Amino acid sequence: MLKKCKIAVLPGDGIGPEVMNQAYKIIDVLNKKYFLKISCKEFLVGHSALKEYNTVMPLSTIYGCEESNAILFGSIGDYSLKYDYRKNSLEKESLLFIRKKFNLFCNIRHAKLYSSIKDSSPLKKNILDKGIDIVCIRELTGGIYFGNSKIKYDKNMNIEYAFDTERYNKQEVYRIADIAFKIAKKRRKHITSIDKSNVLKSSILWREVVKNVSHNYPEVKLNNLYVDNAVMQIIKNPSSFDVILCSNIFGDIISDECAAIIGSIGMLPSASINENKFGLYEPSGGSAPDIKNLNIANPIAQILSLSMLLKYTMNQIEISKKIDDSVNEALKLGYRTKDIISSSHENYVSTEKMGDIISEILIEKK
Numbered sequence: 001m002l003k004k005c006k007i008a009v010l011p012g013d014g015i016g017p018e019v020m021n022q023a024y025k026i027i028d029v030l031n032k033k034y035f036l037k038i039s040c041k042e043f044l045v046g047h048s049a050l051k052e053y054n055t056v057m058p059l060s061t062i063y064g065c066e067e068s069n070a071i072l073f074g075s076i077g078d079y080s081l082k083y084d085y086r087k088n089s090l091e092k093e094s095l096l097f098i099r100k101k102f103n104l105f106c107n108i109r110h111a112k113l114y115s116s117i118k119d120s121s122p123l124k125k126n127i128l129d130k131g132i133d134i135v136c137i138r139e140l141t142g143g144i145y146f147g148n149s150k151i152k153y154d155k156n157m158n159i160e161y162a163f164d165t166e167r168y169n170k171q172e173v174y175r176i177a178d179i180a181f182k183i184a185k186k187r188r189k190h191i192t193s194i195d196k197s198n199v200l201k202s203s204i205l206w207r208e209v210v211k212n213v214s215h216n217y218p219e220v221k222l223n224n225l226y227v228d229n230a231v232m233q234i235i236k237n238p239s240s241f242d243v244i245l246c247s248n249i250f251g252d253i254i255s256d257e258c259a260a261i262i263g264s265i266g267m268l269p270s271a272s273i274n275e276n277k278f279g280l281y282e283p284s285g286g287s288a289p290d291i292k293n294l295n296i297a298n299p300i301a302q303i304l305s306l307s308m309l310l311k312y313t314m315n316q317i318e319i320s321k322k323i324d325d326s327v328n329e330a331l332k333l334g335y336r337t338k339d340i341i342s343s344s345h346e347n348y349v350s351t352e353k354m355g356d357i358i359s360e361i362l363i364e365k366k
């Protein structure tokens, strides 16, 4: 269990800095009231770095991350700035670069429906009454996001074309499947592995390896679903899912679907970790340029990402639970940011105010 922790804080673009400021309030409580020694140092990433360093991933940021125990990340992307997406890739050069550099192959997102905000889910009451509690395990350093890709010109056909390559080796699939089974063993003992093995060779390999890993965990039930069917079943019957295991690209899409059905992308945190418990913790959503600087973004995913940092990197399980409970309590008391408000009886609050309320509740818990 770590009491001391050095965090590299990368607020990034758009709503990143606004929601990060709310996580700082929680860190302040943890240091002053819970006697942890968390130190934070900020670094630039994304478009905010581009302005100052002419790169989206400055060396100072990379060194800062290397010298830390964990990274707390906001989000990247700002349409208002000029960026040549044909020549460069903001995501590949910054976020994906960090994932690869620190071997953060395991992404964990826990989509749990808070009963007090059921109304902000787009699903029907009879579906929600059965509850939603899904852990989405996504492979994060392989697959099509890291495979060979290019935009090229075909002289014979006189036309431009582009390609991306989905590629997995057995070891990459094995290690992520093994983690998913370990997590499922401690939960409801049910894994749904998602692939497209009726079409893709990479998915055939994926399915074979997952089946092999399942032999080590006879108590865990394994189901396989094609991705097109999976997205339907998650909407129609989310309570039938416990742990979902997917490749990088399928997990990217499915975890956003999980965020939508629990009410808002602003509620879903994410942990990307390696074998040594070094991790990058971030909200599942992006930089939300449409609402930046309006003080209306939901800071809960950022605060819960910090909670995941306490759980996975610092092994401070009890304090992490207290943060989660404080969020739950704020929601039970009726406080809502704009994305999760649904009735006139609820107490609308700004980004700042939500941060204040959750940190005050956390102080009371001590």
Ligand code: NAD
Pocket (backbone or CB within 6 Å): 015, 019, 074, 075, 076, 077, 078, 079, 095, 264, 265, 266, 267, 282, 283, 284, 285, 286, 287, 288, 289, 290, 291, 296, 297, 298, 299, 301, 339
């Ligand atoms: P987005 O997640 O930024 O926004 C999608 C929708 O969700 C928007 O309506 C937005 O207002 C809303 N939303 C997101 N977070 C919210 C919050 N905390 N509170 C309330 N509402 C919230 O996705 P997008 O619009 O597809 O992408 C915007 C930019 O973010 C792009 O540049 C994209 O590349 C980038 N992006 C970054 C990350 C990341 O940093 N990890 C992830 C996804 C997208």
